[in-house]
Amino acid sequence: MKYKLVRTTKGDQLYKKPPTVEGVLADETVKALKELTKDIQDVVFKDVSTSEGKVTIINSASLVEKMTLQEIVLVPLCSHIHQIHQLSETVDLKDFKGVVAKLAGGHTLMYFQKTHQLLSIDTYSAPTRAITDTVTESTVIGPQDAFTESLETNISLVRRRIRNPMLKNEDRILGTDSNFKITIMYIEDLVNKENLDTLRERLDKVHYPIFTDISQLMQAIEDNPLSPFPQYYMSVRPDSISQYLIDGRIIIFMDNSQAAIVCPTSFFEMFISVEDYYNRWTTASLLRILRFFGFFLTIMITPAYISALTFHPELLPYELLLNLQESRSKVPFPPLFEVLFIELIIEVLREAGSRMPTKVGQTIGIVGGIVIGTAAVEAGLVSNILIVLVAASALLSFLPPIFLMGNTSRFIRYIFILSAGLFGMFGQMLALAWLFAHLLRLNSLGTPYMTPLIPRKATDLLDSVIRFPLEYIKNRKGISRAQKK
Numbered sequence: 353m354k355y356k357l358v359r360t361t362k363g364d365q366l367y368k369k370p371p372t373v374e375g376v377l378a379d380e381t382v383k384a385l386k387e388l389t390k391d392i393q394d395v396v397f398k399d400v401s402t403s404e405g406k407v408t409i410i411n412s413a414s415l416v417e418k419m420t421l422q423e424i425v426l427v428p429l430c431s432h433i434h435q436i437h438q439l440s441e442t443v444d445l446k447d448f449k450g451v452v453a454k455l456a457g458g459h460t461l462m463y464f465q466k467t468h469q470l471l472s473i474d475t476y477s478a479p480t481r482a483i484t485d486t487v488t489e490s491t492v493i494g495p496q497d498a499f500t501e502s503l504e505t506n507i508s509l510v511r512r513r514i515r516n517p518m519l520k521n522e523d524r525i526l527g528t529d530s531n532f533k534i535t536i537m538y539i540e541d542l543v544n545k546e547n548l549d550t551l552r553e554r555l556d557k558v559h560y561p562i563f564t565d566i567s568q569l570m571q572a573i574e575d576n577p578l579s580p581f582p583q584y585y586m587s588v589r590p591d592s593i594s595q596y597l598i599d600g601r602i603i604i605f606m607d608n609s610q611a612a613i614v615c616p617t618s619f620f621e622m623f624i625s626v627e628d629y630y631n632r633w634t635t636a637s638l639l640r641i642l643r644f645f646g647f648f649l650t651i652m653i654t655p656a657y658i659s660a661l662t663f664h665p666e667l668l669p670y671e672l673l674l675n676l677q678e679s680r681s682k683v684p685f686p687p688l689f690e691v692l693f694i695e696l697i698i699e700v701l702r703e704a705g706s707r708m709p710t711k712v713g714q715t716i717g718i719v720g721g722i723v724i725g726t727a728a729v730e731a732g733l734v735s736n737i738l739i740v741l742v743a744a745s746a747l748l749s750f751l752p753p754i755f756l757m758g759n760t761s762r763f764i765r766y767i768f769i770l771s772a773g774l775f776g777m778f779g780q781m782l783a784l785a786w787l788f789a790h791l792l793r794l795n796s797l798g799t800p801y802m803t804p805l806i807p808r809k810a811t812d813l814l815d816s817v818i819r820f821p822l823e824y825i826k827n828r829k830g831i832s833r834a835q836k837k
Contacts (some may be wrong), residue, residue: 377445381758383446385410385455395455402429405466411475415458420477440471453531470635480505486588488755498588499744503535503607510537511588514597518542524555526569529706530562533607542600544833550798551602551615566609567756575795582756583796587622592626600834602797616797617830618804620816623647625753628779628819636819638645643751644817650748652692652767653741657774661687665777675737675789682732688773694734694742695769697724698811699762702746796831803831 357489362561389395389581394413399406407429411421428435430648440462444453459475463469483505486498493568499506521537534555536805554573565568567586574583587593588611593603596614623643628636660668661676662763668676683690701720725743728734749761764787771779804812816821828834 355461376471376475378463381407381443381445381448381470382410382463385451385461388452388721389455400426400429402433404433404464406461406742408465410455410461410463411441412458415478416460417477420475422441424473424475425462426634428522429462436471436473442472443470443472443789445470446583453525456531457533473631481507488754489587489589489592489625491625491630493627493630494625495591497590499590499593499610499612501608501610503533503605506590506612507535507537508607510594510597511604513594514539519562519597526558527553527562528559532563534566535605537597537598537603537605540734540834542828542836543602544597544835547602547616547797547799551604563606564608566604566606566611566613567733569604569606570613575798576793579790580618580760581791581794581801582622582760583617583794583801583834585617586611586754586756587614587626587769589626593809595629599828599834600836616710616799618769618796618799619791619794619801620644620805622754622757623752623817629719630821633819633821640817640819646748646751648758650745650751650761652784653745653748653781654738654765655739655768656697656770656773656777657738658691659777659780667777669799673821676735678739683735684732686739686773688769689740690734690832691742691769691773694725694728695766697728698742698746799831799833804829 363383386397392412396409396411396413398409400409401407403811408423408504409429410426411425419512424439428439445451451461453473458478460475461473462471462473464471472600480502481500483497483500496511499509511519516539518540519537520540524534524536526532526534535549536551536555547795551573551768558569558572560568570582570586573576576583583598593612593614597603599674602615604615623640625639628640661680665673667728680687680690685693686772701724704720714776725739729739731738745765749758752758754763766783768780768783770782773779792800792802792806800806803809804816805831806812811825811827812829812831815829819825828836
């Protein structure tokens with residue numbers, strides 16, 4: 353009788369009708385593995401003689417270091433074979449897809465030819481990056497370590513900070529073609545069960561061939577994927593993630609991705625840095641106010657320039673209006689095209705600088721900005737005052753500690769620029785009303801995005817735009833809906 357590999361709704365299963373002995377099924381499983389991996393050069397099949405007969409070792413050479421294979425598998429097989437049986441697990445032969453997943457995940461399979469037994473042991477030891485300081489969320493005060501692309505390393509960095517037996521993590525496999533591993537981490541006696549169930553349901557509905565970074569997964573589980581606003585907080589700092597776990601949030605890690613996702617998240621938390629809790633409350637409050645109002649300033653400064661010069665010159669003081677007219681005396685374009693021109697130049701410089709090597713990119717950004725700005729003014733393409741406004745607007749867009757929020761402000765600024773160019777200050781106010789209405793309609797994992805402002809919770813307001821002293825913000829935030837307050 354012959355075995356067949358049958359695809360079912362539960363995955364690929366290798367089975368035989370009528371049922372036969374387990375040993376024959378193991379033989380066919382190994383044959384099917386050889387057939388499946390015949391064109392994969394780094395999958396190794398090696399026979400080793402032991403006290404229990406020949407053992408076929410199957411592993412992926414690119415995922416398992418030779419020293420790891422020697423210490424964990426080869427030496428025990430030849431000298432202390434009982435250790436292999438103690439440390440390994442028996443493979444479910446009927447789940448052929450699971451067998452392939454173990455091989456692809458860095459496990460070593462051991463087929464005992466005499467007893468027809470197939471065992472698996474975790475030997476994953478692919479090269480990983482060492483723990484370094486963070487570049488995207490650097491701070492002066494506080495810990496300097498950051499997550500890496502190794503899932504196990506990231507989990508250990510969190511467990512070093514939270515030594516609580518209630519800290520749980522669930523592993524899942526995502527990616528219909530790539531089989532990427534993710535981990536959901538939470539504190540069991542704090543996390544809101546409804547939030548946890550909602551997240552599990554969304555992850556179950558994700559069908560995407562490959563995830564190369566966790567930011568792709570974030571877009572797949574957002575409440576409103578069409579919104580320009582990120583609806584979850586992303587961080588590469590273990591201290592920040594640990595703080596959110598203690599608050600009752602849910603954290604998602606992905607293998608081969610450095611950042612972690614915090615679920616749920618509010619709009620105000622996008623302007624909070626973990627360094628705020630290391631500074632005095634006065635300094636932290638000042639910085640938060642700068643970030644929060646800087647977001648609205650960066651989307652309003654250049655549109656206000658267009659509105660004032662095109663539709664509402666009476667809003668400006670007479671002396672300032674004279675300076676503006678004198679600055680624009682040689683500019684042949686209306687303010688709308690003038691602003692769009694210099695904004696696009698800034699975007700080109702920023703994008704070009706980010707794609708070049710670090711030192712070259714910094715030089716291009718600084719020199720390019722000075723040269724092009726000066727040349728544009730002397731050529732009469734833009735005004736001096738607009739150069740100052742655009743530079744201030746670009747700097748303000750970098751204030752939010754979350755890079756994605758800075759990108760959001762850049763996109764929204766163009767909506768305000770076009771609204772101001774078409775309808776003046778009235779168009780700006782319409783765009784602002786749309787912005788507030790959109791923010792009020794957004795949710796993060798089913799929780800209102802504008803929490804704690806709407807719905808209002810007084811204790812949470814003590815740790816929002818203004819950070820009160822630590823003794824006043826001991827309670828967990830309402831957005832987490834934690835079991836323990």
